[in-house]
Amino acid sequence: MCRALCVWFLAFWVTLPLTAGETIQITPELADVLTQRYPRGPEDLRLLEQQVQKVATQAIAATVEVEVNQGIGSGVIVSREGLVLTAAHVIGKPNRPATLILADGHKLKGRTLGAHHTIDAAMVQIENPPQDLPFAPLVTDKAFEVGQWVVATGQPGGILDNRAPPVRLGRILTSGGKWICTDCTLVGGDSGGPLFNLRGQVFAIHMSIGPQAVHNFHVPIEEVRPYWDKMLAGETWGHEFDPAEDDADITVLGIASRVVANQCLITQVFPGFPAEQMGVKPGDIVISVDTQPVDSLADLAAAIAAKDAGEAVHLEVLRNRQSIALDIELVTLDEPLPGSFDPADESPEESP
Amino acid sequence: MKLFFVVAFCLISVGSQSLPAQSTAEVEESNYNYPQGRITVPSWRFAHGPHVRAAFREVVSEFRSAVVEVRVDGARTAYGGIVGPEGWVLTKASALGDTITCRLADGRELAARVVGTNREYDVAMLKVDVAQLPFLSIDESTTPIVGSWLASVGIDNYPVAVGIVSVEPREIPHQAGILGIQLAADGNRAQVVRVFPGSAAAKAGLLVNDVLLRINDQATPHREALIATIRQFSPGDRVTLVVERGSEQLEFEALLMGRFPGLQPSRMEIQNQLGSGLSERRFGFPSAFQHDTVIEPNDCGGPVVNLAGKVVGFNIARSGRTETYAVAASSLAKLIPELKQAP
Numbered sequence: 001m002c003r004a005l006c007v008w009f010l011a012f013w014v015t016l017p018l019t020a021g022e023t024i025q026i027t028p029e030l031a032d033v034l035t036q037r038y039p040r041g042p043e044d045l046r047l048l049e050q051q052v053q054k055v056a057t058q059a060i061a062a063t064v065e066v067e068v069n070q071g072i073g074s075g076v077i078v079s080r081e082g083l084v085l086t087a088a089h090v091i092g093k094p095n096r097p098a099t100l101i102l103a104d105g106h107k108l109k110g111r112t113l114g115a116h117h118t119i120d121a122a123m124v125q126i127e128n129p130p131q132d133l134p135f136a137p138l139v140t141d142k143a144f145e146v147g148q149w150v151v152a153t154g155q156p157g158g159i160l161d162n163r164a165p166p167v168r169l170g171r172i173l174t175s176g177g178k179w180i181c182t183d184c185t186l187v188g189g190d191s192g193g194p195l196f197n198l199r200g201q202v203f204a205i206h207m208s209i210g211p212q213a214v215h216n217f218h219v220p221i222e223e224v225r226p227y228w229d230k231m232l233a234g235e236t237w238g239h240e241f242d243p244a245e246d247d248a249d250i251t252v253l254g255i256a257s258r259v260v261a262n263q264c265l266i267t268q269v270f271p272g273f274p275a276e277q278m279g280v281k282p283g284d285i286v287i288s289v290d291t292q293p294v295d296s297l298a299d300l301a302a303a304i305a306a307k308d309a310g311e312a313v314h315l316e317v318l319r320n321r322q323s324i325a326l327d328i329e330l331v332t333l334d335e336p337l338p339g340s341f342d343p344a345d346e347s348p349e350e351s352p
Numbered sequence: 353m354k355l356f357f358v359v360a361f362c363l364i365s366v367g368s369q370s371l372p373a374q375s376t377a378e379v380e381e382s383n384y385n386y387p388q389g390r391i392t393v394p395s396w397r398f399a400h401g402p403h404v405r406a407a408f409r410e411v412v413s414e415f416r417s418a419v420v421e422v423r424v425d426g427a428r429t430a431y432g433g434i435v436g437p438e439g440w441v442l443t444k445a446s447a448l449g450d451t452i453t454c455r456l457a458d459g460r461e462l463a464a465r466v467v468g469t470n471r472e473y474d475v476a477m478l479k480v481d482v483a484q485l486p487f488l489s490i491d492e493s494t495t496p497i498v499g500s501w502l503a504s505v506g507i508d509n510y511p512v513a514v515g516i517v518s519v520e521p522r523e524i525p526h527q528a529g530i531l532g533i534q535l536a537a538d539g540n541r542a543q544v545v546r547v548f549p550g551s552a553a554a555k556a557g558l559l560v561n562d563v564l565l566r567i568n569d570q571a572t573p574h575r576e577a578l579i580a581t582i583r584q585f586s587p588g589d590r591v592t593l594v595v596e597r598g599s600e601q602l603e604f605e606a607l608l609m610g611r612f613p614g615l616q617p618s619r620m621e622i623q624n625q626l627g628s629g630l631s632e633r634r635f636g637f638p639s640a641f642q643h644d645t646v647i648e649p650n651d652c653g654g655p656v657v658n659l660a661g662k663v664v665g666f667n668i669a670r671s672g673r674t675e676t677y678a679v680a681a682s683s684l685a686k687l688i689p690e691l692k693q694a695p
Contacts, residue, residue: 037396038403042410046659049501052516056499147397151499156674157620160525166518166674167498168644171399183399185644187673188623213627213646213673214398 021080021137024054024200034198037147048149055151055200056167060103062136062202063165065155066090066124066192067099068112074154074165074193075100075124076202077135082108082126083232085205085224086192088115091122094234098124101155102134103164114231118238119178120207121224122192123231136194139201139221144180148172152184152216154193154206165193173214176301178223180204183214253304253313253328255280264294266317278328284317291316304330400646405510408503411659415505417457417486419654422464422478424449431506431654432478433666434487435688442688444653444668445469445476446588446633454480457507468691471589473679474633474668477691488655492685494662496520496641496678502656504645504667512654515645517664521680524671526636529585529608533558535575542578550613556593556606565601566594582608588633607632624672634671639683641665642675652676 026034030051033044066075066086073090077083077100084100091098091112098110108126115122126133150172153165170184184195186206195204195218204218224231254273257266264286269276286294289303290313307313307330315326396403422430422443432443432454441454441464452464462480469476496502496517503511532551536543542564547553564572568591572578585591587610595602610632611617624630631649643656645667652667656678665678679687 038401039407041407042659045407045411045501049499049516049659053497053499060498146393149399156672162522163519163642164498166642166644167516168518168674169399169499169516171397173393173397185627185646185674188620190674209623209626209673211626215626 021135022058022200023137023140024051024058024198026051026198030198034149051198052149052151052167052169055196055198056153058134058136058200059151059153059167059194059196060164061134063103063153063155063194064108065101065159065189067101068092068096068124072155072158072189073191074189074206076153076194076205077126077133078138078202079135080129080133082110082129082133084110084124084126085194085202085221086122086124087205087207087219088117088120088122088236088238090192091115091124094236100124100126101159105159105161114227114233114235114237116224116227116231116238117236119219119223119227121205121219121227121231136196137199137201139197139199139203141197142222144172144175144197144203144220146172146174149198150182150184150203151196151198152182152186152190152193152206153196154186154190156187156189158189170216175220179207179217179219181214182216182218184216185213186216253280253315253330257286257300262295263318264300274328274331278326280315280317280326280328281319284319284324286315286317287323288314288316290314400514402510405503405514408501408511408514409509411657411661412503412505412511413509414661415488415655415657415663416507416509418488419505419507420454420456421507422447422653423453423455423461425451426453428455429650430652431504431512431667433505433655433663434485435477435490435684436692437484437487439480439482439485440467440487440688440692441478441480442653442666442684442691443476443478444631444633444666445471445474446590446631447650447653448476448478452478454478455507456485468693470687470691472636472638473683473687474586474588474637475666475679475687475691477688488663490663490681490684490688492682494658494664494681496643496664496680501659502643502645502664502678503658504647504651504656505654506651512651513645513647515643515676517641518644518675519642521639521641521683524635524637524640524677527587527610528583529587529589529591530610530612531582531606531608532612535578537575540574542572542575548613552606552609554613556604558593558595558604558606559597561597563596564593565596567591586633586636588631610635627673628670630671631669634669634677637668637677637679639680640668640677641680642677644674645676647676 030047033047039045062077064075066073068091075084075086096112100108100110110124110126113123152168168184170182173181190206193206194202197203204220208217254270254275256268266284312327312329395401418434420432421428422432430444430447432441435442453461454464455461464478464480467477467479498517504513506512531553532548533544533553534546536545544562567581570581589608593604629649649670655663658664665680667678669677
């Protein structure tokens, strides 16, 4: 009896290592810290640190480098059966052979499943996954908050000898619905890598970066969930990433705004953009865009994103209780937004 | 297109969370690392922003009096840490120049001279002639633990920047430095047949037909010897070139580069430079740990401390968009006595 139990117990431990798939508890003390806008002192920082260390250990084990068709990105194992989440622009198409490399350098064979290119999420299946495959749990809570602390891993610049996936700490700075922006710094090779919440759950997938260190974009798992079965079935759809479209037009007004007392208040007018040139001032309240009333920021964003450069928007704003009508021609924003790391880009160098 | 929607949305909806300016006035904003640019979110929200840095005030208070600003010709090029009461200051070697001063937290600015240099780690020991300075104790048993907070200490009340340990110490691979010349193919002597415009060689003043005799103390009698010697150095290293020009023997100082001028940077290089400048000397360290603190190249050279009040290491390079390297306390404990004894 005892012996049977021991054997059973041992088998249990072999197939269920502690680092696999466990959601990490948040203590009441830490929960209190997390309700604050920011840590107040060393004691808060210490509680946060203890949690980040636990998350990091689990995060590193579940992080893989994804190699498909000479491209290199990152991914995360999210099931004992070997399902890997990554970015659509890392795998491109379904049914391609893939190599997945664990933090310790161990290589596994896989095959690409489906990809949703519009939100930039994709799946890879590990073939013949080992019994002790590490994996990370998926987020269970739908809600997230700006300011929430997050931990990023990945293989920036591709996997290197003696380097575990680098761990980065950040917070959700803002969200655009289908994406979130954090200050966990990312770089080429991180694409497809995981962002974790403080419970150690995979919360989002790394997507792209912008010109500043605080421009790091990720697609939340919540945006991937509705397409789960379609991706598992190996379907590929959505707008395929095409580097040629790096020059495509995008339209901007050049303002920042927020909702105050159910009104859309312009808080900032960026220099050099059309809104400034046409005389929009901070403090103006947007009443309508193209005669459509603006009730929310989403309305404003959608109205502008739907237009092409060169088109004008008719903006009605309230300033000092007076209504002012402005016709503003939209311009393009031509900043580089590089995508994934491509080793073919590396120029051979000679010395001296 | 997706990528572009991101920016379009950024411009209009990022600001949806912005607060009036007074919300950021709760703490000092000195040394604020992030260009505000077009991301306009309240500063409390940044993981490494001024509010979070302010939480480290107590942590850095015991260290800042043992930190100096290292200035070359009046401009700060690095930080440094005082590692002995007699005015020993450890800093980043490649950040130094001819006229060096150290500015203390109490406002004093003192002349400093270089006593010793370790090229492999890119660290140097300075000496200022003041006794009884507060100093850092380096405990070699302090190890960087992945996921733990680090504060890069400056001379202010708040740290220069904060971040976490990303990767344990490892060897940072060497990348060969580039001088930017073409050598005569016959190879009897290391004779220059072309100097690439904008290269380290061009900036140093090399001319076609110059013959390179020595690099620092290493003789370069022929082509292969010169190539092998230059390859030992890293981008960002300063080397002394001894050159035969006609009947003259001349000396030049060259700052080696990471690639040929005029060659398009790779996508990876471009991405790594989004967010902060990078140190010239950022490759090839025998051992360093990696952290995610976003600093500028001239923020290197000073100590990073943990919440337990221990010096974990010294920042040695800003090396990429996601990475800053620091030499760990265990390495420093060996380096410091050597550097103090240097002739």
